[in-house]
Amino acid sequence: MRLCVCGSSIMLMWMLRVLLFLAAVQLSGADCPKSCVCHVPAEVHCTFRYLTALPDHFPAAVERINLGYNSITTLGENDFTGFTKLKLLLLHSNTIHSVEDRAFQDLTSLQVLKMSHNKLKEINKETFKGLDRLLKLYIDHNQIEFIHPEALYGLTNLQLINLESNHLQQLHPDTFITMRHSQVFKVSSVRTIHLSDNLLTTLPADIFSGCYQLENIFLHANPWKCDCHLRWLSVWTQRNTGVLKCKRDRSYPKGQLCPVCANPASRNRRLTLLYNDAFSCSKPWIESHLKKKNITLEEGDFTPVYPKDFIAPLGSIQLNLTDHFHRDASLSCTVQRPTAFENPTQTIEEEEGNNVTMLTTHVTTYLVCNIDYEHIQQLWGVLTAYSDSPLRLERGLMLARTPEMVYRYSQVKEEDEGTDPNIEAEMKASPAWLLQGEVSLQLDRTSTTFSTLHIKYQSEVNLRLEKNPPRKDRYAWTTIKQDNQTKTEHAVITGGVAQLSCHTKGEPKPSMEWILPDGSRVRAPYFSQDRRIIITAEGELSLRGAVPSDTGLYWCITTNYLDADILMFRLTVLSPDVEEMEVNGLHLSVSLGDSLVLDCTSSGSPEGSVSWILPDHSILDRSEGNKRFMKMEH
Structure with a gap:
């Protein structure tokens, strides 16, 4: 009897396996793409x-x-x-x-x-x-x-x-x-x-x-230029120890492949082993044994230009300050965009059943406040005490919600001060996150003038980060397209034509400006009165009939006021006619039909661009070999 039951169980198990197999076969045929294999339903x-x-x-x-x-x-x-x-x-x-x-x-x-x-x-x-x-x-x-x-x-x-x-x-x-x-x-x-x-x-x-x-x-296996433009990476890697990694590979020395420099000054040296001062920039320099004297081309006086100079301020703050002497100080200030954040931390909080990412960080920025000269004395009496140490204000009662939030702030008593705090303020700001629970304001005397106050703003900011931004949240970006063949150094002979190319991308579509060597700012498209300088909307600058005074720096700026990018060009205008006494190179003689090698070895960081002006007044931009040009006579 037991044998019969056992045999029946075995038969049932066998039939079950057959059914499962047939189901799998049916699945692979009916619910599986043609030419594919589906061993299990999920794969x-x-x-x-x-x-x-x-x-x-x-x-x-x-x-x-x-x-x-x-x-x-x-x-x-x-x-x-x-x-x-x-x-x-x-x-x-x-x-x-x-x-x-x-x-x-x-x-x-x-x-x-x-x-x-x-x-x-x-x-x-x-x-x-x-x-x-x-x-x-x-x-x-x-x-x-x-x-x-x-x-x-x-x-x-x-x-x-x-x-x-x-x-x-x-x-x-x-x-x-x-x-x-x-x-x-x-x-x-x-x-x-x-x-x-x-x-x-x-x-x-x-x-x-x-x-x-x-x-x-x-970052390994890239042609890194270890000059001043990459110095920040050296500082960053020192602050973030162990983040920059090398690839482990036994076929390389010491069993790893690390990012190294490609420029001549530091060729094949590891980025992480260079000191900060090794990431430097220097003017190009023709080796001294190839010339009789040193000649430096003057570029004129110029002020460095940075992308932040072409980005709109973050927003505005309106302050009404009152002290115990009933002195009032009213300020209307623009808020500059913060450039760095300290001690940022992220936390995940649950809100209505969803996980929300919160960011806490310490923000430092500056308020720029235009004032009347007659008003400065009253303001100075309130603010001058807070140039060595900041005025700390704590948020209190909300005075208004619409159309903009207005809060009352009161001065925070410092532990080492025996007197009671006496400053109160009404504050309105855009964006509203500037109205944090506690803010610090400190007068910057070094930047303040008779017509403009500069005040340092500091606060610990708590924000909710959005993965799906609201429609009112504006985001913009722009960039000037560059690759490793982008040419920013140009040479042209007197009377010649120079072409500078500056192509941009961005959303929304950015505008383009140029700063010329004389300091003038023009917006593309542009035509000079004498029609010598033409700038197209696509970013092409043409300079015709070049004269020595055209030598200098040309700045291309693209901006949509929330983002900006800059590319600098250097143009050198030279006369093709050189008097005997002006010859600075070596005097060389060669027999007819022999080869002649003219050496123009140079140094500089970034690596200098070498151009040759030939006797027929043509310009050769690309030298052959190691900055050498060979001319064959037949």
């Missing part, structure tokens, strides 16, 4: 299938798809519609060159996206739109030349981005930002960044300023 494997497009009939509950090693060329907006449970998507080793905007918008559960070894050239603003839960993004070994500054915005869980082995030569400072509050507070969730094996020679000084959680960055 689809389609590698090495010569696919040129995404197949149909994916299982509804699919969580992992491998489409690697095919011939897919494009991804459409509707290719992944309905794949809301997908967590892993492998598209590596295809020939994808085009991804439509919002192609991944339905992949709300995706955690890993691998698009390595394809042919992408640009990453647009909405290429990765909707990937809210993405943790790792692999777009290495493509042909990427441009990344939109908002491409990663909203990817608030992103921890790793691999951009190794692309064609990057320029990055915007906001490239890795994933969250922000207005145009001021920007934060990145990224912990690991791979930028190795690109064509980068430098990086913007604030490109990692919002990457407070950054743990690993790889």
Whole structure:
């Protein structure tokens, strides 16, 4: 009897296995794309299938798809519609060159996206739109030349981005930002960044300023120019010890590949081993043994120009101060944009069932307040006591909510002061986050004049970061396109023509200005009265009939008033006619038909541009070999 029961159990188990097998076979046939394999309902494997497009009939509950090693060329907006449970998507080793905007918008559960070894050239603003839960993004070994500054915005869980082995030569400072509050507070969730094996020679000084959680960055195999423009990186790596990593590889000395300098002054020296003062800039200099005397071309007096000079102020503050003597001081001030933040910390708080990212940071900026000369005495009596130490004000009663919030502030009593605090203030500000629980105001006597007060503003700011910014939140960006062939040093002979190219990108469309050597500012498009200088709307500056006074610096500025970029050109105008006594080089003789080598070895940081003016008055910009030009006579 027991044997019969046991035999029946074995038979039932065997039939159950057969049914499960038949169900799996049916699934792989009916709910699995043609030419793919579906061993389990949540996985689809389609590698090495010569696919040129995404197949149909994916299982509804699919969580992992491998489409690697095919011939897919494009991804459409509707290719992944309905794949809301997908967590892993492998598209590596295809020939994808085009991804439509919002192609991944339905992949709300995706955690890993691998698009390595394809042919992408640009990453647009909405290429990765909707990937809210993405943790790792692999777009290495493509042909990427441009990344939109908002491409990663909203990817608030992103921890790793691999951009190794692309064609990057320029990055915007906001490239890795994933969250922000207005145009001021920007934060990145990224912990690991791979930028190795690109064509980068430098990086913007604030490109990692919002990457407070950054743990690993790889920069090796780039042609870095270790001059004054990259000095900030040396300071940054010292403050963030251990973040800049070397690649471990036994085939390299000491078993690792590290970022090294490519410029002659520091060639093949590791960035992390250079002292700060090694990242320096110097004027180009022709070796002394090749000339009789030193000649320096005067560029005239000029004031350095910075992008921040062309960005609109952050906002405004109105202050009504009163002391115990009933002296009143009313100020209306513009608020400059903060350039740095101290001790930033991020916390996650729960709000109405959702996780909200909060940013706490110490902000320092300046108020610039225009005043009348007659008003200065009254103001001075209130503020002069607070130039050595700040006036601390604590927020109290809200006096008005609309149209703008107004708060009453009272002076905070200092522990070492025996007298009671006596300053009260009514404060109104835009943006409203300036009205923090406690603010400090300190008169800057060194910058203050009879007509303008400069006051340092400091406060600890608490803000909620938005991954989906409100419509009223304005964001703008602009950049001047540069690559490793961008020419900023130009030479022209008297009467010749010079062409300076300054091409821009940005949203909204930026305006363009130029500052000429005489200090005048002109907006493109522009025509000088004598028609010698013509500037097109596309950024081309043409100078005709050059004269020696045209020598100097030409600044190209692009701005949309929330962001700005600058590119400086140097133009040298030389006379082709040189008297015998003015010859500064060596006198050389050669027999007819022999070769002649003219040496013009030079030094400088960045490396100087060498130009030759030939006897026929033509200009040769590119010398051959090591700054040498060889002329053959036949």
